[in-house]
Amino acid sequence: MVNGRSKKLILNLLYAFGANGITMLVSLLTTLVLPRFVSIEEYGYSQLYIFYTNYIGFLHFGIPDGIYLRYGGYSYQKLDKPLFRSQFWISWVMESVVVLISWNIFRLGASTIEKQYVFFMLLCAALVVLPRTFCQMVLQTTDRINNYGIMLIIEKTVFAGLILCWIFVRNLSFKTIILSDIIGKMLSFIYVCFICRDIIWGNIINIKSCLQELKLNIQAGSKLMLANIASLLLIGIIRIGIEYQWNIETYGKVSLAINISNFILVFINAIGIVIFPMLKKMPSSILPDLYQKLKMVLSVLFLGFLILYYPMQFIIKLWIPQYSISLKYMVLIFPMCVYESFISLLINTYMKSLRKENALAIINIISLVISIALTIISTVMLKNLLLAFIAIHIVYMLRFIIADKYLTQNMHIKSNNGQILFLCILFSILSWCLSIGQSCILYMILYIVYFVKNRKELIKAYNSLVNTIMK
Structure with missing residues (x-):
């Protein structure tokens, strides 16, 4: 007989596989379809953008990672919402400052107009991905894999749909590929904001207590x-x-x-x-x-x-x-x-x-x-x-x-x-x-x-x- 823990594990695996199955199909699209419809040079620039987006998450000082380590196994309902809410907003302000400084450094090193476009779009992506990562990590930490899975599905299906539209109207390029990716990330962030609205919106605690908690999360994460x-x-x-x-x-x-x-x-x-x-x-x-x-x-x-x-x-x-x-x-x-x-x-x-x-x-x-x-x-x-x-x-x-x-x-x-x-x-x-x-x-x-x-x-x-x- 399947007990509660086993049932929960099976359901989480199904949610995770479903979401990542769609992610896999989108990966198939980007891996096999895009090279068919754009030049090797255009594909190269789109991959350069995707490569650098992998490193956006490291501008959050390790705060979400600290939450993941320190609160792993907690129930979402038992989280101290005002404490997490305060961390969310303070960390977003800190991250935005770091992103703007980083972008001004990287754009100076761009040798072509195409690379300048890539770095500008990375700035736009970072301003969405960083706060989303905070909420995403809370969902993973508290075992809300179904919501995490839906977030992935929104991002990937929007991206895939837009790519197919660009192919249909014959306007697919590395710029439209990057734009499609950011739109997908933005819509998934809006969903996460709704799901985690009790963490994002409401009263906050005093800054001193929040900074102490941020310090612990940064030390761990x-x-x-x-x-x-x-x-x-x-x-x-x-x-x-x-x-x-x-x-x-x-x-x-x-x-x-x-x-x-x-x-x-x-x-x-x-x-x-x-x-x-x-x-x-x-x-x-x-x-x-x-x-x-x-x-x-x-x-x-x-x-x-x-x-x-x-x-x-x-x-x-x-x-x-x-x-x-x-x-x-x-x-x-x-x-x-x-x-x-x-x-x-x-x-x-x-x-x-x-x-x-x-x-x-x-x-x-x-x-x-x-x-x-x-x-x-x-x-x-x-x-x-x-x-x-x-x-x-x-x-x-x-x-x-x-x-x-x-x-x-x-x-x-x-x-x-x-x-x-x-x-x-x-x-x-x-x-x-x-x-x-x-x-x-x-x-x-x-x-x-x-x-x-x-x-x-x-x-x-x-x-x-x-x-x-x-x-």
Whole structure:
């Protein structure tokens, strides 16, 4: 019989999957449809905007992250509304000042009119995204996944609808793509303002008490924010190096390869959002065993994702042949989705639950230093695009190894990643050296052998997870 907690988990997963399913379809639109209807240069500028929007959230001083860590598992009704309301408005004022200063700095460095437009639209996006992030984090923290899901659906469906309209009237360009994205964000923000109206509108507390609470959230959240910045910059630094060393067309092709590799992470992130509040409520004594069981089940799932590369390559080559070079290099970084899935869903979620944000930040900073070094060598010194893609694979693999090793040692359990790393590396080598048919057959044989070899442990782990959730 399904109990209340299990029912809540299932419903949250359905909401998260539904919202992120739509997000995935929109990602498919931007990844496969946009390159078909705009030039490589126009696509490159649109991807430059999307790339920089990933970093907007780091202008909020870590306040939403602090709320996420400190209030994870709380009920929305039990939140101190005047306290949160005061933080919302003070943080929005602070963030707006920082955004305006940042924009004036970045626009001076814009070398073309197109880049000036990109940076101006980033300013507009930031003024919407930052306050929305505050409310969004409150919804995630208090397990209101349904409202969070609707917010995503509004943003993505509006964006997709406008893109289809621009295609229909034959006026699709990087400017209209960016405009559509901002309109989608604005309408989703209006929805969030309505849902969280008791947090946004009403009386506020005195500034002194509010600043004390902001200080606590910044102290907790800044470490997680730093970890997230370092995590994004792992590939961001290499992309910046490619954009600096080559032209916008090359950057667009590289972005397509990375976007396709990140395609699967949309669903993975959805599960992570649901799991965090659940872990916060569980006894710490069962977390180590739960980690091993989750890792066993997820390893079979994630390694199976790599098989998707082969039909995707065939479809993309027929649909947008001008990006065929992207597919060639994509095999080197496609295993990134495996490493990042483990990090995003399992390791990051555990570290947040165990309040190990310091260690998470240090691990990501170490990985970032490695990324910077490899970027300088591959893009600046050697000017070799192949090495730049290999660098991406190496950086994400090393981060996964270091983070998993730290977490397992902390929980006094064994870390065994040999088979996972072997299959990921072999996938890239086989796909680079052999034809698509040969590499597909060989990898599927290796995957089946891996599955059969671990089937008993997998069944045992799966049954244990089901029993834990159903309790």
